[in-house]
Amino acid sequence: MIKLFKQSLGVLGRQFFMYMTHVSRMVQLTRDALYWTVVAPLRGKGGLRWKSTIHQMVLIGVNSIPIVATICFFVGLIMAMQAAYQLERFGASIYVADLVGVSMTRELGPLLTAIIVAGRSGSAIAAEIGTMKVNEEIDALRTMGFNPVWFLVVPRFLALLLVLPCLTLMADLVGILGGFFLAVFNLNISFIRYFNQTADALVMKDLITGLVKTVFFATIIAQVGAYQGFIVKGGAEGVGKSTTTSVVTSIFLIIVADLITTMIFYSTL
Amino acid sequence: MNKKPIIEIKDLVTYYGSRKVLDGINLQIMPGETMTILGRSGCGKSTLLRHIIGLSKPSSGKIFLKGQDITILTENQMLSIRRKIGMLFQGGALFNSMPVGDNVALPLREHTELEDSTIQIMTRMKLDQVGLAGFEDFMPAQLSGGMKKRAALARAIAMDPDMLFCDEPSAGLDPIVAVGIDHLILKLKKAFQMTIVIVTHELASVFLIADRVALLDEGRIIALGTVEELKNSTNKKVQQFFNRIPDPEKIDKDSYLNSLVGENNKL
């Protein structure tokens, strides 16, 4: 009995230790990426690879527009219906506009966008870098005198940092449009009234807190994806495993980061 | 003639997990020399090359490139040293997301200030040298195995390196192309005084290009010398290699059975 206890403690300890090494290496990678994205270009040591960055912006950003828009429109619509169900009883259905507007910009817009992008592009980052690792392409890069973080991670990181806020803004807008759709066609609220109500309800702060979150989300998606790519071992199977892990991990971390930032905004602003 | 070795390996030991792969390698390679490394599959040849260019750190031992101990350098210090090194990986390791031309042009684009048109001409020249003229716009996936190897060689020599490492450059090539590669290597050696380290199994190309041969076995260098010296060696394993003698068959049934069962038990 005691032996079993000891054994399971050992397993737990090892698991915890392994987990902590992953965390510390991921932090290391993030620091490296930040160095090559911000510090190195400012000091004139190695510029940014803009061509590759723009290519990634198209892959990550432009190509996600349809799916992000569709999902956020639906969620806006769903939220409006759920809210109307409650608010109609008090004859306060106009407040659907407040509810949809505020929760979309402060919370759901950034969160949904980040989760969709994590699933679409975080996994792609992990798979691309992982395949390159398996194929010795990363070693080839290093042999040719390129830093893999600078060459592979920075363009994707930068692209995410630039693209995620834009996608989020669009998601906010489309989500509000979803609520508006229900209000106009089902609750008989006029376009102008809904628009004014939303405009009154929203303050700049709502929009900005949402956008601040995207910076953290972008960092998480890029770094988790890249890290999972770099640690791929074995062949195609390893790539598959890492890809899955990258999605699960980044969604988890996105929610945690969301919780923390929301807590900070809630208690200070 | 410069008498200092350009590559010097001292007591190199490496483990993969708990398995010793390289076991006290000592080797000196002179500037302009062509060293071939022979050895049976899995004896650690690729691992040795990886260590010489600093892709992996050894468990113990020192490696000097041009007098600089690279085992104590950081990755970033290593990066600038590697710009003067060309490496042909065993699997080619072409960047699959780029066409062949971009693969070759990449180091030129990022490390030099050359005009784009100049880079294009140089890329074509390098591809022409390996017999791949006109394949710039092909993606690596559209090439055959041997063509990939040759494209990777073109990329390895793109920056006119001082040291060139080739991991089985002619494996999987037809004899005509293979001998073409050998001649290219001879030409590089003559024209640029390149120091070349080649892992190969092709005895024909060893005879043609090698200044010296190192024979690796179970992580050690068991023979080192010119082709003539090794041919005349009395060492059984060396003889086996040069005269293509297979391993003796397992005669003792019991020990054979034991080795099978024993192995299974360990796993």
Ligand SMILES: Nc1ncnc2c1ncn2[C@@H]1O[C@H](COP(=O)(O)OP(=O)(O)OP(=O)(O)O)[C@@H](O)[C@H]1O
């Ligand atoms: N990443 C790795 N992890 C664990 N063991 C490895 C790894 N890479 C190589 N090995 C082991 O190290 C030994 C030497 O491998 P290496 O690739 O250097 O052989 P090699 O001499 O190049 O063989 P070949 O001629 O077949 O290419 C092999 O026995 C292999 O099992």
Ligand SMILES: [Mg+2]
């Ligand atoms: Mg090998």
